[in-house]
Amino acid sequence: MNTLYPSSKITPRIITSGSRHSILLSDVIFKVRSEEPIEFIDLTDQINRHLLEHGIRNGTATVFSRHTTAAIKINEAEELLLEDFKQMLRRLCPVEHDYHHNDMSRRKPPIAPDERPNAHSHCMHLLLSTSETIPVVESRLALGTWQRIFMVELDGPREREVHLRCHSYVSSGFELEIPANGNGHGSRSSGSTEPYSNSAK
Amino acid sequence: MNTLYPSSKITPRIITSGSRHSILLSDVIFKVRSEEPIEFIDLTDQINRHLLEHGIRNGTATVFSRHTTAAIKINEAEELLLEDFKQMLRRLCPVEHDYHHNDMSRRKPPIAPDERPNAHSHCMHLLLSTSETIPVVESRLALGTWQRIFMVELDGPREREVHLRCHSYVSSGFELEIPANGNGHGSRSSGSTEPYSNSAK
Amino acid sequence: MNTLYPSSKITPRIITSGSRHSILLSDVIFKVRSEEPIEFIDLTDQINRHLLEHGIRNGTATVFSRHTTAAIKINEAEELLLEDFKQMLRRLCPVEHDYHHNDMSRRKPPIAPDERPNAHSHCMHLLLSTSETIPVVESRLALGTWQRIFMVELDGPREREVHLRCHSYVSSGFELEIPANGNGHGSRSSGSTEPYSNSAK
Ligand SMILES: [Zn+2]
Numbered sequence: 073m074n075t076l077y078p079s080s081k082i083t084p085r086i087i088t089s090g091s092r093h094s095i096l097l098s099d100v101i102f103k104v105r106s107e108e109p110i111e112f113i114d115l116t117d118q119i120n121r122h123l124l125e126h127g128i129r130n131g132t133a134t135v136f137s138r139h140t141t142a143a144i145k146i147n148e149a150e151e152l153l154l155e156d157f158k159q160m161l162r163r164l165c166p167v168e169h170d171y172h173h174n175d176m177s178r179r180k181p182p183i184a185p186d187e188r189p190n191a192h193s194h195c196m197h198l199l200l201s202t203s204e205t206i207p208v209v210e211s212r213l214a215l216g217t218w219q220r221i222f223m224v225e226l227d228g229p230r231e232r233e234v235h236l237r238c239h240s241y242v243s244s245g246f247e248l249e250i251p252a253n254g255n256g257h258g259s260r261s262s263g264s265t266e267p268y269s270n271s272a273k
Numbered sequence: 274m275n276t277l278y279p280s281s282k283i284t285p286r287i288i289t290s291g292s293r294h295s296i297l298l299s300d301v302i303f304k305v306r307s308e309e310p311i312e313f314i315d316l317t318d319q320i321n322r323h324l325l326e327h328g329i330r331n332g333t334a335t336v337f338s339r340h341t342t343a344a345i346k347i348n349e350a351e352e353l354l355l356e357d358f359k360q361m362l363r364r365l366c367p368v369e370h371d372y373h374h375n376d377m378s379r380r381k382p383p384i385a386p387d388e389r390p391n392a393h394s395h396c397m398h399l400l401l402s403t404s405e406t407i408p409v410v411e412s413r414l415a416l417g418t419w420q421r422i423f424m425v426e427l428d429g430p431r432e433r434e435v436h437l438r439c440h441s442y443v444s445s446g447f448e449l450e451i452p453a454n455g456n457g458h459g460s461r462s463s464g465s466t467e468p469y470s471n472s473a474k
Numbered sequence: 475m476n477t478l479y480p481s482s483k484i485t486p487r488i489i490t491s492g493s494r495h496s497i498l499l500s501d502v503i504f505k506v507r508s509e510e511p512i513e514f515i516d517l518t519d520q521i522n523r524h525l526l527e528h529g530i531r532n533g534t535a536t537v538f539s540r541h542t543t544a545a546i547k548i549n550e551a552e553e554l555l556l557e558d559f560k561q562m563l564r565r566l567c568p569v570e571h572d573y574h575h576n577d578m579s580r581r582k583p584p585i586a587p588d589e590r591p592n593a594h595s596h597c598m599h600l601l602l603s604t605s606e607t608i609p610v611v612e613s614r615l616a617l618g619t620w621q622r623i624f625m626v627e628l629d630g631p632r633e634r635e636v637h638l639r640c641h642s643y644v645s646s647g648f649e650l651e652i653p654a655n656g657n658g659h660g661s662r663s664s665g666s667t668e669p670y671s672n673s674a675k
């Protein structure tokens with residue numbers, strides 16, 4: 073028993089618990105074209121559309137960037153906040169810093185034909201994530217009200233690839249016990265429903 | 274063959290390898306009440322209790338925060354260290370910084386009814402994680418001796434929701450080949466057993 | 475519909491979509507010996523070898539560090555860049571900082587017998603990741619051309635354990651629709667094939 077935090081602060085609410093028998097595996101690569109050196113590109117609607125169109129009803133989605141200077145992160149799609157994020161990344165990993173990786177005279181092959189002095193981009197990436205794994209409920213990413221999933225370009229503009237791998241679980245007697253339209257909170261995405269009750273950021 | 278690091282430094286030890294046929298999918302939402310602006314709330318015991326009570330024996334647990342200013346991270350539950358973490362987060366993402374997101378006059382709707390000037394909280398979140406995925410072995414999170422899983426409040430006090438999604442795999446002939454009580458190391462959690470041999474942080 | 479980014483920038487390409495019936499669960503612990511205080515140890519080849527030798531053909535791999543001062547991250551195995559990463563980590567989490575965790579007189583038990591003043595190592599870890607989850611395609615980690623998976627030692631030298639948990643999906647009629655040798659890009663790893671078309675970092 074951990075004494076730092078009383079367990080009374082943490083209350084479980086069971087949503088579903090049952091056995092599933094058949095797995096549907098689904099892979100898709102999203103081609104993403106960035107236009108700025110640092111850019112947050114919101115993939116949420118495209119992923120939800122894919123889940124719905126391909127019958128991926130309940131399962132798990134892993135959104136995986138195939139690049140070392142483009143990351144995947146979940147946060148809020150608020151325009152001013154995204155500017156703050158860019159400023160923070162530039163402050164923590166300044167472009168003008170004296171990086172070893174940018175000294176092409178010392179680099180050993182292979183070097184990418186389109187390589188730029190981009191050590192700051194790799195450094196930003198190290199502080200972010202290559203992938204996010206998200207539960208899927210009723211053919212939607214089970215995100216909170218303010219959560220959106222982004223590909224974060226750190227060395228743009230470039231053409232990028234994001235791998236979406238979904239596992240879904242199907243069985244004859246499947247019935248989720250959560251309400252499909254659990255609350256009336258506004259959401260940034262049209263048609264979004266929130267099966268959970270808390271809209272705090 | 275990567276020449277930077279000799280493969281002799283990396284030794285595999287096979288634990289188990291076999292086929293499984295039936296999947297148990299389980300979802301639970303933990304309601305978590307924070308009391309401080311920045312607070313590390315240890316969820317490990319509650320999650321382990323849930324795994325045990327619901328027969329989730331071997332599989333994978335994804336612990337997912339439904340918020341853009343509350344993160345999930347694994348580290349050590351050492352009281353002084355958690356203070357160091359808070360100081361580092363405040364140093365990297367200062368509250369008093371001049372953030373665009375906090376200028377409500379320029380914000381476009383929707384804005385959460387309980388929105389506060391919290392750009393620093395979102396920035397801290399960007400440096401942390403929305404979720405952690407952890408192997409489950411014998412109805413316990415297969416954590417190392419010093420690892421504990423935290424919800425990290427970054428804009429408290431608030432009521433939060435943490436989604437625990439578990440996949441477990443069951444078959445008639447299931448038998449894990451790891452010892453249930455592999456070592457005698459002390460642990461912060463009562464009843465914890467460590468099926469692996471290394472207690473280094 | 476998110477108005478910040480037009481959906482025309484994001485193009486999906488379906489790779490595969492079909493039902494799978496049987497799951498192969500596989501666990502292995504890699505013992506990793508580090509030699510430096512901060513060190514990036516490339517695990518990619520050993521993991522790929524394991525996948526191939528154990529018939530883990532299509533599925534998902536979770537690479538999980540069992541330590542609070544050793545992380546798992548994906549980035550590029552470029553020697554000079556790894557030096558830049560170390561410098562950034564030391565700059566963001568300086569060793570000489572005055573940390574509470576390093577004041578042994580105030581620490582409560584249990585304390586690891588081999589504990590060192592390592593608050594900076596824990597702080598670096600908080601900014602990195604405990605695990606990475608990667609799709610497996612045709613018995614290989616489905617990484618981009620420049621991506622390699624590292625255990626990042628932050629408090630070495632030490633003996634470490636990295637847990638590799640693989641889920642793989644098998645069925646009689648399995649046939650992936652992606653080319654096995656999709657492009658001709660150079661790669662750091664001998665025998666590596668890239669089933670996708672984009673080699674941008
Ligand atoms: Zn580069």
Ligand SMILES: [Zn+2]
Binds near residue numbers: 273374388391392395
């Ligand atoms: Zn906000």
Ligand SMILES: [Zn+2]
Binds near residue numbers: 474575590596
């Ligand atoms: Zn320590």
